[in-house]
Amino acid sequence: MIESVFQNDLLAPGHMGCPGCGASLAMRYVLEALGPNTLVIMPAGCWSTFVGLYPSTTLRVPVMSVPFATTAAAASGVRASLDRQGRHGVTVLAWAGDGGTFDIGIQALSGAAERGVDMVYVCYDNEAYMNTGIQRSSATPPGCWTTTTPFTALKKEPKKNMVEIMVAHGISYAASASVGYPHDLMAKVRKAKGMAGTRFIHLLASCPTGWRHETQLTLEVARRAVECRVFPLFEVFGGVKWVLNPMPAKKPVDEYLVLQGRFKGLTAEGRGQFQEWVDTAWDRIEKKCRPCPADEPN
Amino acid sequence: MKRVIMGTEAAALAAFLARVQVVAAYPITPQTVTVEELSNYIGRGDLAAEFLSVESEHSAMAACVGASATGSRAFTATSSQGLALMHEMLHHSAGGRLPIVMVNANRALSPPWNLYCDHTDSLSQRDTGWIQYYCCDAQDVIDGILIAYKVAEKVMLPVMVNLDGFYLTHTAEIVDIPEPAEVDAFLPSYLPEVKVDVDSPSTYGAVCGSDWYASLKYRRQEDMLAVEEAWRTEAKDFASRFGRLHPPVDAYLAENADIAIVTMGTADGAARLAAQALREQGVAASSLRVGLFRPFPCQSLLKAVQGVKHLVVLDRDVSFGAEGIVAQEVKSCLYGRSSAEVRGFVAGIGGVDITAYGLVEMVHQALSGSGRAGSLGESFWVEVRP
Numbered sequence: 001m002i003e004s005v006f007q008n009d010l011l012a013p014g015h016m017g018c019p020g021c022g023a024s025l026a027m028r029y030v031l032e033a034l035g036p037n038t039l040v041i042m043p044a045g046c047w048s049t050f051v052g053l054y055p056s057t058t059l060r061v062p063v064m065s066v067p068f069a070t071t072a073a074a075a076s077g078v079r080a081s082l083d084r085q086g087r088h089g090v091t092v093l094a095w096a097g098d099g100g101t102f103d104i105g106i107q108a109l110s111g112a113a114e115r116g117v118d119m120v121y122v123c124y125d126n127e128a129y130m131n132t133g134i135q136r137s138s139a140t141p142p143g144c145w146t147t148t149t150p151f152t153a154l155k156k157e158p159k160k161n162m163v164e165i166m167v168a169h170g171i172s173y174a175a176s177a178s179v180g181y182p183h184d185l186m187a188k189v190r191k192a193k194g195m196a197g198t199r200f201i202h203l204l205a206s207c208p209t210g211w212r213h214e215t216q217l218t219l220e221v222a223r224r225a226v227e228c229r230v231f232p233l234f235e236v237f238g239g240v241k242w243v244l245n246p247m248p249a250k251k252p253v254d255e256y257l258v259l260q261g262r263f264k265g266l267t268a269e270g271r272g273q274f275q276e277w278v279d280t281a282w283d284r285i286e287k288k289c290r291p292c293p294a295d296e297p298n
Numbered sequence: 299m300k301r302v303i304m305g306t307e308a309a310a311l312a313a314f315l316a317r318v319q320v321v322a323a324y325p326i327t328p329q330t331v332t333v334e335e336l337s338n339y340i341g342r343g344d345l346a347a348e349f350l351s352v353e354s355e356h357s358a359m360a361a362c363v364g365a366s367a368t369g370s371r372a373f374t375a376t377s378s379q380g381l382a383l384m385h386e387m388l389h390h391s392a393g394g395r396l397p398i399v400m401v402n403a404n405r406a407l408s409p410p411w412n413l414y415c416d417h418t419d420s421l422s423q424r425d426t427g428w429i430q431y432y433c434c435d436a437q438d439v440i441d442g443i444l445i446a447y448k449v450a451e452k453v454m455l456p457v458m459v460n461l462d463g464f465y466l467t468h469t470a471e472i473v474d475i476p477e478p479a480e481v482d483a484f485l486p487s488y489l490p491e492v493k494v495d496v497d498s499p500s501t502y503g504a505v506c507g508s509d510w511y512a513s514l515k516y517r518r519q520e521d522m523l524a525v526e527e528a529w530r531t532e533a534k535d536f537a538s539r540f541g542r543l544h545p546p547v548d549a550y551l552a553e554n555a556d557i558a559i560v561t562m563g564t565a566d567g568a569a570r571l572a573a574q575a576l577r578e579q580g581v582a583a584s585s586l587r588v589g590l591f592r593p594f595p596c597q598s599l600l601k602a603v604q605g606v607k608h609l610v611v612l613d614r615d616v617s618f619g620a621e622g623i624v625a626q627e628v629k630s631c632l633y634g635r636s637s638a639e640v641r642g643f644v645a646g647i648g649g650v651d652i653t654a655y656g657l658v659e660m661v662h663q664a665l666s667g668s669g670r671a672g673s674l675g676e677s678f679w680v681e682v683r684p
Binding site for chain 1: 319320322346347348350351352353354356357358360361362363364365366367368369370371372386387390412462495498500501502503504505506507556
C-alpha cells in the first residue's frame, strides 16, 4: 500500500528548481511537518531563486528573502516582532543553504543560537554554492570537484562540522537528516516544532546538477550517503545528550562515490583516504552517542 | 518637563516615547549610552519592547528588517564603522520600504582610528535611499526622532537621525521632554497595511524582472522627493502641539543677508555666533542650517538663499577626489536657479573644533577671495599640518 505522506502540501507546483532537485523535496517535507502557521526566512541561494519570479510564488506560506549573511539575524527580528505581538504560535523557519549557513551566515547563526532565539533553522546542504554555479563551500567534502576546486585542485579540507559547532552553543536541539529518509526527517522536524529555543537541522539535499549524478538518483544518492556512513543520522539534545539514530546496514564509501561525477577525480588512494575520513568521523560520533562509564568522558 | 540630559540620553528617551517595539543594536562609541539606556528602560519594564544584543551592526539592521517587515516599530543606533558595516542593509531596508529609524553618531572612519566628530560616515551613505536628518542640539534629537517616525511611517522609508559625535552625543543640555500622552496623540501605533504575515501569505524581497525593478525604483524616487514636503508638514504639526519647529532648513539673522554660513549639525551654534559677530563688523551675515539632508531640501534652500550673494559652506566631510559633500549638493541645487557664489570649506574633520572666530575668518577669506577659497569648485581645507 502506498502511504500518502502529505496532509498540508504547502509547496505548489511550478517551482523553477532543476530536475531531481533534492532541496525541493527538503522544503516539501519540512513544511509538511511544520504546517501552515510558518513564516519562512531565506537568504540568497537555490531556494530564493526557484521559489518564483515576482509576482508568483510556489510556497503557500509567507517568505522573506533576505541578504545572504543575514538569515538568522533577520529571523531573530521576526521572532522578536511576533513575540511582541503575542503571536508565539507562529513557527519561524530559517531556511538556508550550506553557503548561507557554514560560511557567510555563520556569524548571525552563532549570535542567534547564543541568544537562544526561538526558531527552527534548517540548513539544506547540497555541499557547494550551487545557485551561482557549483563553487566550493566549507561544506564541500574533501576530494570533491567544484568549479573552484577543479580536477587540477580538488578540495583538500575536510567538511566543516556544523552540527558540532551548533551543539557547542548548547542549543535545545541539533540533528542531521537526509532527504533520502523523509519519515526520519519529518519526525525530527515535528519533534523540533514541539521544543523551544534554537533548533538546528542539518539536512543533506542531494543535487544532480552539482554532484553530477543522474536526475532520477536523487533519493538513492541521499540514502547511500547514510548507508555508507558519509552522513550519519543523529540528534543532540541540550548540547549534551547525543543519540545515534537507527542506521541501515553499512556499505563501503565506494558505493556512494561511484554514483557521482564530482568524485571521479579521486584516485584509488584518494578513495581510501575518503574511507578513512568517514571512518574517523563515524567513530567520533558513535563514541559520543555511546553511554559511557563514569570515568571515561565522551 | 525639563531635564539636563546628553544627546544620547535624549535619543533613548525619544525611542522610549515612540514606544518602539524591537531594539536590535551593537555597541560603538559614541552611541553606547543610547543602547545602554534603552536596555534599562526595557529591563525595568518601562518600555514594552524586545532588546536584541546582536553580534554585529549588519545583523542589527537585518533584525530591524525582520521586525519592521512583520509589523513592529523598530529602532537601532550606530556610528561610523558600524554604519559602514551596515551599508548593504541600508540599501536593503530602504528598498524594502521599511520605516525603521536609526540614530547615527557622526564619527570619523578609520584608518587611522579616530573616534571624534566627522560627517563622512553618514554622508557617504547618501545614495542608499535613507532619509537623513542632522540635529543641532539635544532638543532637536528628541523632537527629531519623533518626527522621523511620523514621517517614516507615512512615506514607508527609513530615517537616519544624525548626532555629532561627542559634541552632541556627550554634551548635557536642558531638554524639554514631551509628555507621553501628547506623543501618543502625535505618533499613534504602527499598524502597516502590508506586512509579512501567516494569515495572508506573500513574499518579501523576491527575485523580479527588470521591468518591475525599474518601476519600483521609480516609485521609490518619487516618494523620496516628496519627503521634503512631508517633513515640513509633520514638523508643522509637531510645532502646533509642542511649540518647537524643526524645519528642513533653518535660517538665523536672515534679514537682508548678503552672505550665509551653511552648516549641518552642532556647528550651527558657532555659525550663529559668527553671524552675530560679522553683523557687528558691518557684514550682513546669516547662518543657514541644513537639517534635512536627504532628500536634499532644494526648495527650502532656494527660498532661504533668495537675495543672498555668497554662500560659505562648511563640510565636516569630504568625498575623496571631489569636494565637500554638502558643498556639492548646494551647488547642484543652485545650478541654473540662483546666482549666489558658493565657496566650500572642509573643516572639523576627525573632531577638530569649529569655532565662531574660525568661521568669521572663513567668511572674510571667501569675501576677499584670498587663499584657495578664491578658486570656486574646490573646497578649502582649513586645518592641515604642513
